[in-house]
Amino acid sequence: MLFFDLDRFKHVNDSLGHAVGDELLCQIALRLTSCLRPGDTLARLGGDEFGIVLNDIDGPTDAIYVVDRLQEALSDKIEIETHTVYTTASIGIAICSDLYNTSDEIVRDADIAMYRAKNSGHATYAVFDTSMHDQAMLQHRMETDLRRALERAEFEVYYQPIIEMSSGRLQAFEALLRWQHPSRGLIMPDDFIGLVEETNLVVPIGWWVIERAANQLATWQRLFPLNPPLAMSVNVSGKLFFTDDMAKRLAVLIEDCRIPRGSLRLEITERVVMDHEDLVLSALADLRDIGVELHIDDFGTGYSSLSYLQRFKYDSLKIDRSFVSTMSQKVDSSAIVEAIIKLGSTLGMKVIAEGVETQDQLNRLRAMNCPEAQGFLFSEPLHHDAVNAFIQAGTAADTGKTL
Ligand SMILES: [Mg+2]
Structure with missing residues (x-):
């Protein structure tokens, strides 16, 4: 058959x-x-x-x-x-x-x-083969579970600190979705995001993360007034990006939470930008109007064409972790990281290195004048309860402590 x-x-x-x-x-x-x-x-x-x-x-x-x-x-x-x-x-x-x-x-x-x-x-x-059937059954169960997870409030947002390299100061957080599954425990996004993308749950779950992260940011900005204020990056799927009312709904959220311009950042992948260029350009302009920053996520892993960087000025490039994690072993990775940092600086974009895990990687990024970084070396993604202590330590960096 x-x-x-x-x-x-x-x-x-x-x-x-x-x-x-x-x-x-x-x-x-x-x-x-x-x-x-x-x-x-x-x-x-x-x-x-x-x-x-x-x-x-x-x-x-x-x-x-x-x-x-x-x-x-x-x-x-x-x-x-x-x-x-x-x-x-x-x-x-x-x-x-x-x-x-x-x-x-x-x-x-x-x-x-x-x-x-x-x-x-x-x-x-x-x-x-029969393993495909088992896999399909598992997927089917996961999908049913996912539909219930929103109602049962099983999702959690974790926050990974983003650090300014020159000062060691905490600049921002990246909001990362986790699923506290009733029988399977804490599930990482890699194990269910693909499935979410295939269902129409991607829009409600996407909004849930944005709203949760924006409210949390507002709380931290009030508790810890910094200059510039703390910022929050949220990953958004292409499907969410192209809902008609996205900019309007974000504008209302920003107003309600009273977060200043530039503190809310959306991370989109090159693939989203390239696949729907015309739609993206008009959506991007609307988002820019309401003060939302736009970051290109996993930069360097999507398409090799860089022409889209000419058509819109993104706020930041995030260097994919696959380059950062192999910098110490591969001359090529190191060269690519350095080239992305130079590209960002020439085009007037910030650059954020992802997945920094070792002191050697940190030293190399410093030597290349990489503006910002995140990774386990600074902190793993934190439950919101653990963030207060981290912020207090981070603000101490203002007074001389460096990470
Ligand atoms: Mg991201």
């Missing part, structure tokens, strides 16, 4: 219209048919999904042979009216065995394999 799903079909419908999308499906069905043998069955399952039953095959190798032929047939351009369309597909393969009782079960497993193929990059295939 092959489960066949076109990549980025929605993109075709959205950009060229549904009539072109429909015609594309027809042409693809014809191409698929031409690759099959008498006795094989092709069916459209819905949307851009097709199911193919291959009869009389000898295990996965034969199925993969057919899949290669299908991918090959798809690789040629398709002409529709005046448009030229290139398309690829992700294909899941499930091999029939005695373990299956119903046809639904084998379609389900081919579907699971197709998702695996899609997640490992487009235009590829995956053969189902």
Whole structure:
């Protein structure tokens, strides 16, 4: 059983219209048919999904042979009216065995394999194995749990200090989401953010973090008046970024919390900026108007194109931890870090090094005049209860103590 799903079909419908999308499906069905043998069955399952039953095959190798032929047939351009369309597909393969009782079960497993193929990059295939089913079940349970987590207030925000390198002073915090799962304990974002992004929970959870962090910042600014005032960085997903009322809702929040301009910072990745450039540029301008700073997160790991830096003046670049953590071992990493710091300084952006864990890394960053840094060497992300003590120690740095 092959489960066949076109990549980025929605993109075709959205950009060229549904009539072109429909015609594309027809042409693809014809191409698929031409690759099959008498006795094989092709069916459209819905949307851009097709199911193919291959009869009389000898295990996965034969199925993969057919899949290669299908991918090959798809690789040629398709002409529709005046448009030229290139398309690829992700294909899941499930091999029939005695373990299956119903046809639904084998379609389900081919579907699971197709998702695996899609997640490992487009235009590829995956053969189902039982670990994928276990993984899919776990994912399903996590998703159900996630939906309940907001209502049950199981999320927590932790705060990682960001330090000014020249003075050792505390400048800001990065707000980081944690999930206090009732049976699995504290879950780190890497283990559930991907799932959150796939569900529509990404918007309510994103707002919950922003509101929580902004209120917390307001409290700390009142308790610890510093000059410049403490700031707060919050990571935002592309999906949140493109909700219509984002700037308006942020403006109300900033007003309610009475946080000064420039103290709330949003971290977005290069990928978000590059994937939706026009939308981003108008959203960015609105955010700039209400005094929200914009930081590029994980800089250097997304796209190699730097042209987007010309089109909008971001406030800061955050050097990805993968460069910082290998600085001591790799000359290349060190050179990249230094180049990013110079780039930031030339373009008038601050630079923040992430993931600083050793004294050697700190010394190197100091020698390169890196303006700001965060990482375990200064502090791990802290529960809000632990932050007061940290801030008191941090403000002591004003009077000469350096980290
Ligand atoms: Mg970040």
